[in-house]
Amino acid sequence: MRMKTDERRKGILSAAGAAFREFGFSRTSMAAISAKVGGSKATLYSYFKSKDELFAAVMFEAMEEQGQQVLALLDPSDPDLRGVLERFGAAYLSMLLGAEALANTRIAIAEAESSKLGAKLYDLGPRPFWEAVAAYIETLMSQGLLVAAPPALAALHLQGLLEAGVMEPALFGVEPLLERRGGVKAAVDLFLRRYALDEPSTSGLMGR
Amino acid sequence: MRVKTDERRRGIVDAAWELFKENGFERTTMSEISERVGGSKATLYSYFKSKDELFAAAMEQAILERTDEAFARVGLSGDLERRLLTFAQTYMEMRLAPDMIGADRALIAQADQSDLGVSLLRRLVVPQWKKLAGVLEQEMSAGRLRRADPYLAAMHFRGLIESDLLERRLHGDETITARDIKANTAFGIDAFLRAYSA
Numbered sequence: 001m002r003m004k005t006d007e008r009r010k011g012i013l014s015a016a017g018a019a020f021r022e023f024g025f026s027r028t029s030m031a032a033i034s035a036k037v038g039g040s041k042a043t044l045y046s047y048f049k050s051k052d053e054l055f056a057a058v059m060f061e062a063m064e065e066q067g068q069q070v071l072a073l074l075d076p077s078d079p080d081l082r083g084v085l086e087r088f089g090a091a092y093l094s095m096l097l098g099a100e101a102l103a104n105t106r107i108a109i110a111e112a113e114s115s116k117l118g119a120k121l122y123d124l125g126p127r128p129f130w131e132a133v134a135a136y137i138e139t140l141m142s143q144g145l146l147v148a149a150p151p152a153l154a155a156l157h158l159q160g161l162l163e164a165g166v167m168e169p170a171l172f173g174v175e176p177l178l179e180r181r182g183g184v185k186a187a188v189d190l191f192l193r194r195y196a197l198d199e200p201s202t203s204g205l206m207g208r
Numbered sequence: 209m210r211v212k213t214d215e216r217r218r219g220i221v222d223a224a225w226e227l228f229k230e231n232g233f234e235r236t237t238m239s240e241i242s243e244r245v246g247g248s249k250a251t252l253y254s255y256f257k258s259k260d261e262l263f264a265a266a267m268e269q270a271i272l273e274r275t276d277e278a279f280a281r282v283g284l285s286g287d288l289e290r291r292l293l294t295f296a297q298t299y300m301e302m303r304l305a306p307d308m309i310g311a312d313r314a315l316i317a318q319a320d321q322s323d324l325g326v327s328l329l330r331r332l333v334v335p336q337w338k339k340l341a342g343v344l345e346q347e348m349s350a351g352r353l354r355r356a357d358p359y360l361a362a363m364h365f366r367g368l369i370e371s372d373l374l375e376r377r378l379h380g381d382e383t384i385t386a387r388d389i390k391a392n393t394a395f396g397i398d399a400f401l402r403a404y405s406a
Contacts, residue, residue, distance in 0.1 A: 024317075110317035112380030113232070113310065122379035130372070157399050160371025165363035171316045172325030190364055193403040
């Protein structure tokens, strides 16, 4: 058998990703993917045991690097908390609403009806991402920069505020009603009004 | 041709929703629906021009049946926090119900090819949340909430009570209980009221 290589693995992931996005998950077969890559089905299966596993790897590959870059914006030593959260929020939404990410999320949701794939993708992506945000929030709480509260719930509030009015239209394939940058500022402002200690609130959008 | 009646229309919508729930949107055919209703396909098509149109009507009915009263009652008098809690729980129970999640998945799965989801947003979802925005605006005028964009406030309210139960449920998490919903909405509303307090 041929040696497994990173390059070959990458080739499989990119061919599979394109096929999933074009035809959807259920209409894409392992045979079609291996034909596209140009190899035997046996080779394909030596890299990925199942179509579920292959799709999970495609999604992970597409999102992991971006996700880490977005999380890296959460620097607990930066005193400009509002600025940090606004940059994080904008980068998060850009990642979430990118065409590729959106197509992958749609597949994960559609497939959750009949398989464990959706749950697996959630455990690989959103769950650890928001756990990392919660850890950042916990650090700020322990430094006395945010009020004490369950950090995981605070993180989910930040998520809910950032996605409010944006995520649902995007999943349905339409531009949100709310303007993106103003939406992020307003979401962060609201988060800080709830969780910050003595953070002066800007009027901005909220004062309209 | 027979006269179209509301009752008959209602029968079609109910039968269609049952079939969508049993077999999913994609696998349900207009023939099956007309068979279940007990009539000709021509009659069925005289009420609904397409399966999409029928699905939209059925989903609209399912949403309205479960939430219209809640959207109306949240504006009545009484303690604001209590009203918001009652509303949020009714809303979330509808949102996370298995049939609504199934319908949502169908809409999301075919967002590329169909504008069903978009038209549902425009015709039903946005107007419903505008009702809540109207209620929040009254509270702002009465000085119980601080002045802000009422529709944005309604979206924040929604984001706070949905996060992250809706996302987990859409991804197949079957473990969410009524208690989780209650705790989550209470915590979300607490955050909302603190952040919007006058």
